[in-house]
Structure formats: C-alpha cells, structure tokens
Amino acid sequence: xxxxxxxxxxxxxxxxxxxxxxxxxxxxxxxxxxxxxxxxxxxxxxxxxxxxxxxxxxxxxxxxxxxxxxxxxxxxxxxxxxxxxxxxxxxxxxxxxxxxxxxxxxxxxxxxxxxxxxxxxxxxxxxxxxxxxxxxxxxxxxxxxxxxxxxxxxxxxxxxxxxxxxxxxxxxxx
Amino acid sequence: xxxxxxxxxxxxxxxxxxxxxxxxxxxxxxxxxxxxxxxxxxxxxxxxxxxxxxxxxxxxxxxxxxxxxxxxxxxxxxxxxxxxxxxxxxxxxxxxxxxxxxxxxxxxxxxxxxxxxxxxxxxxxxxxxxxxxxxxxxxxxxxxxxxxxxxxxxxxxxxxxxxxxxxxxxxxxxxxxxxxxxxxxxxxxxxxxxxxxxxxxxxxxxxxxxxxxxxxxxxxxxxxxxxxxxxxxxxxxxxxxxxxxxxxxxxxxxxxxxxxxxxxxxxxxxxxxxxxxxxxxxxxxxxxxxxxxxxxxxxxxxxxxxxxxxxx
Numbered sequence: 001x002x003x004x005x006x007x008x009x010x011x012x013x014x015x016x017x018x019x020x021x022x023x024x025x026x027x028x029x030x031x032x033x034x035x036x037x038x039x040x041x042x043x044x045x046x047x048x049x050x051x052x053x054x055x056x057x058x059x060x061x062x063x064x065x066x067x068x069x070x071x072x073x074x075x076x077x078x079x080x081x082x083x084x085x086x087x088x089x090x091x092x093x094x095x096x097x098x099x100x101x102x103x104x105x106x107x108x109x110x111x112x113x114x115x116x117x118x119x120x121x122x123x124x125x126x127x128x129x130x131x132x133x134x135x136x137x138x139x140x141x142x143x144x145x146x147x148x149x150x151x152x153x154x155x156x157x158x159x160x161x162x163x164x165x166x167x168x169x170x171x172x173x174x
Numbered sequence: 175x176x177x178x179x180x181x182x183x184x185x186x187x188x189x190x191x192x193x194x195x196x197x198x199x200x201x202x203x204x205x206x207x208x209x210x211x212x213x214x215x216x217x218x219x220x221x222x223x224x225x226x227x228x229x230x231x232x233x234x235x236x237x238x239x240x241x242x243x244x245x246x247x248x249x250x251x252x253x254x255x256x257x258x259x260x261x262x263x264x265x266x267x268x269x270x271x272x273x274x275x276x277x278x279x280x281x282x283x284x285x286x287x288x289x290x291x292x293x294x295x296x297x298x299x300x301x302x303x304x305x306x307x308x309x310x311x312x313x314x315x316x317x318x319x320x321x322x323x324x325x326x327x328x329x330x331x332x333x334x335x336x337x338x339x340x341x342x343x344x345x346x347x348x349x350x351x352x353x354x355x356x357x358x359x360x361x362x363x364x365x366x367x368x369x370x371x372x373x374x375x376x377x378x379x380x381x382x383x384x385x386x387x388x389x390x391x392x393x394x395x396x397x398x399x400x401x402x403x404x405x406x407x408x409x410x411x412x413x414x415x416x417x418x419x420x421x422x423x424x425x426x427x428x429x430x431x432x433x434x435x436x437x438x439x440x441x442x443x444x445x446x447x448x449x450x451x452x453x454x455x456x457x458x459x460x461x462x463x464x465x466x467x468x469x470x471x472x473x474x475x476x477x478x479x480x481x482x483x484x485x486x
Contacts, residue, residue: 073224077310
C-alpha cells in the first residue's frame, strides 16, 4: 500500500478482489455497445494504468498481458496488438508511480495523458505497419484525452473501498 | 491490519527485474502478433480465449439489445400495422415471380440436363443473428450467433435479403466472425450484369468498394449492377454485390477508378443467412505446354485463380 502524498489521510490496504473486480468491470465496459461511440475511452487501459501506478507489486505486466489477450480476442484484432500496448503502459506507469503520486490529481491526469495516447498510437502504428488504414482521428485522440480527464473521478471511485471513516476513535488512531 | 509477520516483508521479494519482464512480455507479444498475422496458426488459442470472453461479451450486449427491444415494443400498433400492410403488398407484387420460381427451376434443370450442362447448385444455408460489430476500428467485421456448434466453417459466404454481406473468416465454438465485403482488400469476384464482364471488386475499408484493374476505357457505367460471378468456388453466381456510383477516368493512369456501394445492408444489424459451402469446383485443366510455341514463356501463363477467401 502506498500513502497518498497529497493528503494526510491514511488508506486501508487494497483488497485483491477489488482490483480483480475493477479490472473485470473495465473489461465489461469495453465490451458494451457504447465502445463504438467516438471519443469513448479505453476503460481497461485507464484502470490498468491506475492500478499499475498505485499497486505496481500486485498489478504488473502479467496482468497487462492477459488483459491484452482478452481484448485482442474480444475486438477481433490481431493477437498481440493490445498485449504490446498494455504491457508497455503497465511498465511505464509502474516506473512513474514513485513520482506521480506527489502531484495533485489534475497534474497526475496531465502526466497520464501521454501514456494513454501512446497506448492508442502504438496499436495504430502496429496495424499501419502491416497495411491497415487510419480509421479516423477521433478514435485515437479524443478517447485518450477523455480517459485522462476521467483519471480524477477514477481515483476517487477506485480508492473508495480503501478510505477510512473521517470520525475516528481517538483511542485507536490507526 | 496483519500483526507482525515472521515471513520476510514482501518488498524484499521483487521477482525478476522489471526491465527483464518487459523484454519477455514484449517479445511474446510481438511473436504472437507476427504469427497471428502471417501464419494464422493461433486460432486454437483464440477459440479457447473466446470461450471465456464470449459469455461476458454477450451479457455486455444485453443492455443495448434490451433498449432496441423495448423501442420496438413501444413502437405502437399503427407502425406495425403499416409495416405489415407494406410487407403483404410487397409479397403480393413479387408473388407472380415467386410462384413460378419452382416451376422455372425445374424447367431450367431439365433443359440443363438436355444440354448436358452441369446442374446449378442450390443455395442452402442457415439464418444467423448478428450479435455485435467487432470493436477493432481497422477492420469491418461482425460477430454472429452461430459457430462450430452449428457446423459453420470458415469461408462460407453470408447474404442478407438484398445481396452479399461478407464471408465467414473465423469460427468460434458458439459464434463466428464475418468479414464484410467492405473490409479493406476483401475481394469478391463479380460480373457486370449489363454486359457480362468479369472482374473482382475490393473493399476499401470506408464503406465503399472499388473495381480495380479495369482499363480506363472499360465498358462500365454509373448505375451498373455487379453480381457474383461464382468463379471462385466460394460465392454462388448471381447474388447482387454492389452498384457503381462513381467513375474517375484519368488518361494519366492505365486503370479507371471505379467506386461502388454495397447493395446489401452491410453495415446494418439484423439477421443474415450463412450459405453452405459450395461443392468443390472441378480441378483446373492442366497447363497447356507450348500453346504459344514456347513453353517456358512466363508472360504467357494464365493468371492464377483469384482468391476471395482472403481476410484482412
């Protein structure tokens, strides 16, 4: 468990089942028919990035690889396309995590944005290299921007089970 | 909180170095990317993962289909009645043709027998429901609800009530992936109805199709109907494929650029019919040696049969 540097609140340790549940929920959200709407974020990339920053010892490249395989099969894209992008995302966000959490949330979102854009651009480059056409910029640029804006609500929602009640028992401070 | 543990704290057990792990995973990702794309030999892995993913995906699609269902439920009596009347009317107008089809087919068969021509194959198939569009933005594919369990095999053509929709490219246990004819470089051998000229139409990836390699002065007009020629052994002859909408004839290039739009509701949802695979074509006649005098003349060889069973 890492402390939140910007606040004096101490978080409870994360529950592994909640990590699993949130990643599963993100996958299911990617499967929704709304995924075809322009500017829809890649939920798996966002949640994976979040946990790689927060809990890089629990959620690492192995999870990224497996989620990538699932997304590849579900999307009907070439196997390995999402794997590659997600593994890189997990690695870079884990290496950023020491620094990133010192910043306020808005600045964290700003630093996450290039990672999420890169996740999409890497996939596009892989497909362009083997002869596909660019399907439209909306998919590449708007989605990651919205996803990085969603970093702020995602932090609140995904940390919710770890918050402790504000009115604490003074006899048992921790 | 856990009390004092006798085991060493977990942060001493780091496992392999992150960079080593990264190299390992990236190597695997690139390897399966190349193998899947070039050799297409990972279908078993894909099928087994699909077995896990497919139920979740179907459940995730239910909100959308529930909305569709309730919308159609609330559509009202009047709209349904109108539609019903229109359908009855359409049925009546096509009745004279349809009622004689059986007789015409029998007659055609008899005549073909008299002429000792091979009998026409009959189109048979099974109706499948389109479940959802594949999310991959680089290709145009849909997933239908019939798979290996229903005996679908890769390569079967799919049609709707207007014309050819696409071709089955991957089969999963309970679903199948159909690559639409508008997918980039998806090829369908066609014939122009007006003059019988044969060619191959390719998907462009943007919802249109292109008739490639036609000379600049080719006899193609806007509005020409293209139907399957059946020369590939995949599509039965005579199904409407596309309509020519735009022709750019530029004498600077040797080929005209001919754009077509699909006739079938390729990008729509609904039901489609997956036709059974055709009977195999008779083997190609052997190459005639020395037809033009010189048997080693490479320029004289016949072009290879065009393959439509190509995906991506």
